Amino acid sequence: MVTRRKGSPEGLRYIVLASLVILVAQPFRAALIAQVAVPTERVTFDEAIQRAVTNNPSAAIAAAGILRAEALLLEARSATRLQVNGNLTTTTLNRGVEFDGQTVTPQSQLAATLDVRYPLYAPARWAQRAQADAARNVAQASADDVRRQTALATADAYLMIIARRRVVEGVIRARESARAHFDLARQLQERGTGSRLNELRAQQELSLDEGLVEAAQFLVYRAQEALGVLLAAEGPVDAAAEPLFAIPPETLAAAAGQPGAGGDIAQSEQPDPSQPLLARTDLKLFAAEQRLAERVLRDSSKDRLPFLEAVFQPSSTFPGQLFFPQHTWRFLLQATVPLYDSGQRQGLKLERQAAFDVSRANLTRALTAARSEVRAAREAIASADRFLATARAGADQAQQVVNIVNISFRAGAATNIEVIDAERRARDADTAVAIAEDAVRRARLELLTALGRFP
DSSP states (O other), rough: OOOOTTTTTHHHHHHHHHHHHHHHHHHHHHHHOOOOOOEEEEEHHHHHHHHHHSHHHHHHHHHHHHHHHHHHHHHHTTTTEEEEEEEEEEEEEEEEEEEEEEEEEEEEEEEEEEEEEEEEEEEHHHHHHHHHHHHHHHHHHHHHHHHHHHHHHHHHHHHHHHHHHHHHHHHHHHHHHHHHHHHHHHHHHTTTTOOOOOOOOOHHHEEEHHHHHHHHHHHHHHHHHHHHHHHTTTSSEEEESOOOOHHHHOHHHHHHHHHOOSSGGGTTTSSSSSSSGGGOOHHHHHHHHHHHHHHHHHHHGGGGOOOEEEEEEEEEEEEESSSHHHEEEEEEEEEEEEOOOHHHHHHHHHHHHHHHHOOOOOOHHHHHHHHHHHHHHHHHHHHHHHHHHHHHHHHHHHHHHHHHHHHHHHSSSSOOHHHHHHHHHHHHHHHHHHOOOOOOHHHHHHHHHTTOOOO
């Protein structure tokens, strides 16, 4: 071990080097402390929903699904319309054939043929065209449901920011109360009327609250990052204001009655005001899938019908031959009649029957779940309102207890432990209020979603 004497050159150099390190490191330390995550922007609830359904990559994927369905519909339509194709053929033989100065078979010949086809009777192709049109409706319904799911995820992230911000406000109030109590305990200790134990207890509570504030602020940042991802932003996005989910009385009445919303959804294309569940995009998607499966199953009988096609084929050859005209044409009527396929069409029909049964079961299950969601949302609103009223009353009572205990502690009529216990209960009561407010907002949003009123 090397020892340095006080005032020696080695000791002086060590002190100077340590001082330089501290001075150089101080700006970096300040910079690290100053690097607090700040949201890049603030948006309202309606702006967040609109941007999410427009900019989120899920919307682009859904749009691609619609484009694919349009392409398949064009392909199916083309099979039922006029088809024109040209064919150009060149033939070169090792030698030509001539007779009496006339060319019988030319050595090199060019032949051009035009093939014009039009289906006169094509039930299977017509059915495929109608099925492609129904598949396009399914793709559109799927895109609408993707936008709904994106809007729900965005709403969840937005409400999460507000709820966690309320928690931050509560623990900050608890921290300020703990700091005031710690300052008082330290002053009493310095005057000799307090104790070191009371000061340490107060300081411990202050340290705990500071840690809770840091953890709560980080949770807010995580929610802001989640909202930024949903909005396809370049950084975290903050919630500007609390949304108001106003529920009209007629909506509550419809939720209580739940008229209709039965099997008619599979046959209805337009939402009926008397059937509130028909506005839900997920139910529309299940209904569209059932209609498509039913159409495909119903068209199975058309696979056994004949196919009649008209064909016109003009042709021209150069140079011409002695025994064949140079310009010719022919007209054909071609009929294809399916006779025996060893059970292939029967297997396809059974497969389509199974797909229809699954789609019908999915719609029935979705309808049952939707009705349950409406009933649960109505009860959740009533329960959340009662919980919020109780939580606010408890928070107000807990704050009154804190004020009374602090006055009593200053007068020597209460102990340090009672003050800390009151502060913790007040902090927990503020957190309960934040949870209750979030429950009310989410219950209202849940009812609007269950009835198809959001987004």
